[in-house]
Amino acid sequence: MALQSTYDLFIDGRWMPASKGERLAVENPATGKTLAQVGNGTSEDVDKAVAAAKRAMPAWSRKTATERADYLYRLNTLIERDAEHLARTISQEMGKPIKESRVEVNFAVQLLRFAAENTRRLQGEIIPGSRAGEKILIDRKPVGVVGAIAAWNFPLALTARKLGPALAAGNTIVIKPHEMTPLAALELAKLVIEAEIPAGVVNIVTGDGPRVGVPLVAHPDTRLITMTGSTPAGKKIMAASAEHLKIVRLELGGKAPFIVADDADIDRAVEAAVVARFGNNGQVCTANERTYVDAKIYDAFAEKLRARIQTLKVGDPLDEATDIGPKVCGPELEKVDQMVKKAVEQGAKLEFGGKRLIGGLYDQGQFYAPTLLTGVNEKMDITQDEVFGPVLSLIKTENYEDAIRQANESRYGLSAYVFTNNLDRIMKINSELDFGEVYVNREGGEAAQGFHHGYRDSGIGGEDGQHGLEAYVETQTIYLNA
Structure with a gap:
């Protein structure tokens, strides 16, 4: 299985060219040769992707937990089938040794599997009310459209780390892979289609930070921003998210x-x-x-x-x-x-x-x-x-x-x-x-079942495991009276 020479953006279940018709070259760092050309998206493309995710949100969130899990299980099976192709894609676009790329693919599988297995474990609570006969229900519900920004060092695993829990919790997602390493995410989009995940639930917009990342963070309809990357970039995202008081999860640098x-x-x-x-x-x-x-x-x-x-x-x-x-x-x-x-x-x-x-x-x-x-x-x-x-x-x-x-x-x-x-x-x-x-x-x-999080300049929030999954839901308190 070979890589394509050109890739478009993946929006609303379809491949479509970037709005301005521009492309970015993806280079193999081992050879200096161009692997492929990908769409160089803009804020207009982000608008299309977020609108698609917003349209898909009501139907997706109404699906039962087991129905959402079944889609993720299907996607996982397809990743396992194409594991070697995905590993070679990672090695070529990022430079990772093939034996480590195989480990990354397996980690992506484990992340999606955990999300699928735990869709029914996003549990609410019922506690005594303050009036006779009253019950207080603490429910968990999806946040809405998730904007996800992935770093270049684990192009498939970081995409899966965000996609899995977002979908499991009933959200839809717009993903911006890093412009240097977008091919693994775009190859994953092919499997999203094959898994028959409904159109608009998963969207992938390629391009650089100013043209795609900034509009995605600033968009009024993205409710949660999850980002893996550098500390300086994370601080900018934190500031940009303040205008709409978005939920922000940042996994940043380390020492x-x-x-x-x-x-x-x-x-x-x-x-x-x-x-x-x-x-x-x-x-x-x-x-x-x-x-x-x-x-x-x-x-x-x-x-x-x-x-x-x-x-x-x-x-x-x-x-x-x-x-x-x-x-x-x-x-x-x-x-x-x-x-x-x-x-x-x-x-x-x-x-x-x-x-x-x-x-x-x-x-x-x-x-x-x-x-x-x-x-x-x-x-x-x-x-x-x-x-x-x-x-x-x-x-x-x-x-x-x-x-x-x-x-x-x-x-x-x-x-x-x-x-x-x-x-x-x-x-x-x-x-x-x-x-x-x-x-x-x-x-x-x-x-995958742990909790990956840091303190201070290493970020806020966290990923993986039950704690990471619960980051993709909000609580709603309902006072129940007959």
Whole structure:
């Protein structure tokens, strides 16, 4: 199954060209070649999509929970059928190694499955009234038209993460995939048609932020805005949503600490540190951004870490042996390179890497060498700012308490990692670490039934699991009297 050369917008169950007839090129970051041309939408196209979603809303919301679930189950079955095609699409448009793209497709399946399974678990309440014979009903009902904006690093999973709970709760949705990686979402739209999801329930408008994202957020008929992306973009969305007092769910940047205590299993911690840092080329909001290692085991850890990083293979994302593909685009690669250079200027030691790879395949794409920095301290910019690239910053700490203190001194609060076998430390993690999710003695990777959310500059609200599903409904209080 091959990708198309051109894609239109998906609105009201039909493919239609962008209103101005313009297109955007989608490039393969491994080769620099154009994969496809997609519609470059405008506010006029957003208006059409939101109107379609609004028209479809009453009939969709009246369907029973099991009817909505059946549509999602059908969509899931089709994703499983086309899993390899979708994985190859992700690898080609985003640069993710094929083995990781398959994991992403499976995660999308799990997210939709959870939403389908839990349509009947959006439960209300009946509580005693304040008058004789009165009952107070707390009902849950869909919010309306959802505007969804997805980031480029997980083009299929992030679309599924928003589509699944929105539809399960009885809402309709307009999705804006990232302009660099829209193809997986558009391929998903084909399956939406095949699953016979009613026209207008799911709409996909491609284009950039100013032409599509801003009008979608500002549209008076989008009731809930869910966005995954950068913190600066999230703050702009928050401000733009204020005029109509929209519900806003923002999953933004991260600067996850990876704490290795003196009693940790070093081999296990090294492997997890590498997976959590270099998976998806470090382009993950939950990635290990700051590796804190107790001074007592620092040398042993650092030696094993160097050896493990140097086994990573950088290459063609479609090669089964590839561990790290290209950065998603040139500007992203340049940003990472400048951060490494600044860290060295501020006193960090560049152990290896720290440069763009050249020669052969590397000359065609956006490949950056896996990088290790040591001698990093908490005052350096690279310790405070999100890198989003294949750069591991190794930081020696005096003890476990020092690591906890440094970990919490961040404007971000999404994810954290702790490796320790001390039960007392483990039991105190919830009170000592100020992060929305913590991985204890394991690498990252959230579960569909969990709750993915952050504090501070990492966003507001959250996604996944029952708590994430309930974000897509509003409560209505009814005082019942005979």
